[in-house]
Amino acid sequence: MQRARLFSSLLAVSFPWPCNKAPRLTNYSATGIGYAISESFAKAGVARIIIIQRRESVLAEAKASLEKAYPNTKVETYAASQSDFPRMTEIIQSVGEIDVLIPCATNTSSFEGGTAVHPTKTIKTENIAADYTVNVIGLFHLIREFLALPSTASGGPKSVIHVSSCAAQLYIPGMAAYCSTKSAANQIITNFGFDEPEGNVKFYSYHPGSIATPLATEYVPADGVTWEDGESSVQYIAVSRILLMKSTVKLSGDFAVWLASPEAVFLNGRYVWAAWDVDEMIAMKEKVAGDSSLLTMSLVK
């Protein structure tokens, strides 16, 4: 059970959408995790949502759906890539006031070559560089420009929430680039968070959870995984995929809202899973405060 969950989690944030053999720069979430986050914040009642994505059609669909369901939330969209640093600076400065910054874009051009597992030594240097440009340096740049806004100096509380992956913790054959970018980005979040523990901006990384996506099932051999419902992936696709995806991806979104709440402040600089029960995490508050290596990229004691 847990293995299936873990695997679908990895896929959920690992592969570009739709399945495409061509190498490319991506700046979109593979599974709708980013949209689920947007929707959860709209449900919470934010006044404004700024969405950055490369494709106009994806932006238009988000704006139309969100503004229809949540008329009190204004949605603004910019067709741009997280790897375009000057453009990100320009957009952030024009937006002016940001309370919650969520770097969710992930690049996976190192998966060039399709679904087969390719040894690390076969990854093209330019592809791993492209992954780092978006997933690590792009994330750093967004945060840096956000912190340069006047509103972060005195206002508050504000949050930066990095949509990470449990891939940050794992060896997964063929995914050297993806796994290591997620570890690196987690480290950047920890450094920002620990630099100014009393600051009015808090920093978090989280693994968004077990999302059984159409793409995940596409990549998984029919007999390769025991899915959560105990069905083979073929039956799974036919019967329960859509329902499960809808309910699990909601958790990814709702958990991000919880991270932005005052209850999560003790997790500043840390990395957590959306699957973890929030009250059990709160029960760990003193332990977390007393151990700066806990819930970070560090050695297990």
Next chain:
Amino acid sequence: MAFNFKDIPQVRPAEIKTYHSVTYDRVSPSNSTFDAKGKTLFITAGGKFPLAVQ
């Protein structure tokens, strides 16, 4: 050695007993302590794919 996806180890890195796979009341945005009033969310890759499954 051939890699089998079934061999991916379980990873439960903290002392959490309760794992959620679907959303639950405690994290519902409707009764969150996050004060959303007047706030701005800035998100990359927050769009929606125009697909029937969503």
